[in-house]
Amino acid sequence: PTTMFGFEDYPELFLLPAILLSCVGRTNGVHEFQAFRMQQFDLHGSPHGCRSSYINMEARPSTARMLGRRCVMIRLAELTIDKFRELSISGAGAVVVLLPTDMSDVSQEMIQSWIELEHGLLEEPVNIPVYFIYEDSYATRVYDDISSATTADQASSAAAALLDIFSTYGYQIATSNSESKALKDVVFPNIQGKLAGQGVEEQLPTIAIVAHYDSYGIAPDLARGADSNGSGVAALLEMARIFSRLYSNSKTHARYNLLFLISGGGKFNFLGTKQWIDDQQEDNGLLGDAEYVLCLDSIGHMSNLHFHVSKPPKDGSSAHSLLKAFQEVAASQDPSLNFTLVHKRINLADEQLAWEHEAFSLKRIPAGTISGWDEPDMMERGSIFDDNSTVVVKSLVQNVQILSEGLARHVFGLKQQNATAARLIAGEWSVNSNHLRAWLEHLSSLPRAAQLIGKDHPLLLTLEQGLGRYVKDVKRFNTKMNKQEPEVVFYDVTSTTLYAYSIKPALFDLFLTAGIAVYLFAIFGFVQYFSTIVDAVLQAASRPKTA
Secondary structure, three states: OOOOOOOOOHHHHHHHHHHHHHHHHOEEEEEEEEEEEEOEEEEEEEEEEEOOOOOEEEEOOOOOOOOEOEEEEHHHHHHHHHHHHHHHHOOOOOOEEOOOOOOOOOOOHHHHHHHHHHHHHHHEEEOOOOOEEEHHHHHHHHHHHHHHOOOOOOOOHHHHHHHHHOOOOOOEEEEEEOOOOOOOOOOEEEEEEEEEEOOHHHHOOOEEEEEOOOOOOOOOHHHHOHHHHHHHHHHHHHHHHHHHHOOOHHOOOEEEEEEEEOOOOOOOOOOOHHHHHHHHHOOHHHHHHHHEEEEOOOOOOOOEEEEOOOOOOOOOOHHHHHHHHHHHHHHHHHOOOOOOEOOOOOOOOOOOOOOOHHHHHHOOEEEEEEEEEOOOHHHOOOOOOOOOOOHHHHHHHHHHHHHHHHHHHHHOOOOOOHOOOOOOOHHHHHOOHHHHHHHHHOOOOOEEEEOOOOOOOOOHHHHHHHHHHOOOOEEEEEOOOOOOOOOOEEEOOOOEEEEEEEOOOHHHHHHHHHHHHHHHOOOOOHHOOOHHHHHHHHHHHHOOOOO
């Protein structure tokens, strides 16, 4: 009798492919990383930074032969401008740059080359997502795996590719965000306060001390700006503390108003400062009586200082008096110190201001910027590598001492011939290095990119309260952009979660699917022609054996 054979007799033969298929897309693990996206903004209508933010593609090392629609993972030490251009030409779909977690062993020459790379990338047209992650042990594992894996587009031979397909895992890189969108209602908050001089406030001259608090770098969430301009803000707050103590005593209460401004938008053409000036002039505020405006910018990385002005100071002017006071104090502290005057006319053809004092000079308000840098286009003024290591606290303390002493001699009217008789900023009025260090550490502990500092950012309250401890009438002003023709447009997704899924290569799926199809076809044929196969086997077995 013929034995009938069907699916109900051996269902496991058909369940096996389903079990295999359920394992095809199963990952071997997933790693999460905090990723920081490259800058994206429009300034005066011109796009800057990368124009995309979403990633969902396979990872490849920069050495792979085929990079089209792949996410390239590359260490910062391996990246150059030429290499980035090569990746773009090769059709890479995204770039993830691995940053070292420990910078202590990195040479200054290497850091300088990275700063140059940082600014070079910001000048490139970038249409693909570019992210930065810190290279922890998991990131190293992913990087090593994709570097050692032999995918079909990396293999030296077909046999090597086939072998690797079944022995290694690849990675799918994906981000948790959607595509970036323009931010609405962008503001640049400013914080101001004042110390009224002895006498009728409205009849007294005013000196303003200004420092912008925002930072800049290739990735907003990595820009901490310790020197530029954390040092300037820390110096302003320390000077506010010193002069508040001087002004609290009638014997040391000068006949000068002191106005303090911590401004926003400094890295974007000093937009907060410019709007604050317009508001002050409209309201006939203290700025209208300003004898001089001192802007502080990056004064913590070295002892030598530069006094940048748009017009050479004339003899007898406040600028000339201040310059001489600063130079004499610097020379009295250390003859090797330089306090140099740098004259640079404002380039009216350039939409971007070089220094903050130029915003005041354009409004015919006497102003100058004091900085450790002798040129405005120093790359270190906007870098993610401007961290605490760039600031020499001893130099910062010395610089604040020079500025405070020089300003005190000016407001108290001490003449040149008796200016060196005694130090005014000494004893209970001396510079507090611990106070300076505390502010510097706090400011550099968090990113302060302009697009991150909204009107309710906790940093603003900290600065407002810090300034309010020493001066009066502390106010916060939120500068809003013109909605019709904004000078700058920011975009969201400055940081996100990046996922690295461990998966088999796509060709593995193809081979597995083909193998399952062949298996099912064989099983189907075996079931369909089972009787014929059995009869053929029986006939072959029953044939008489030939001698």
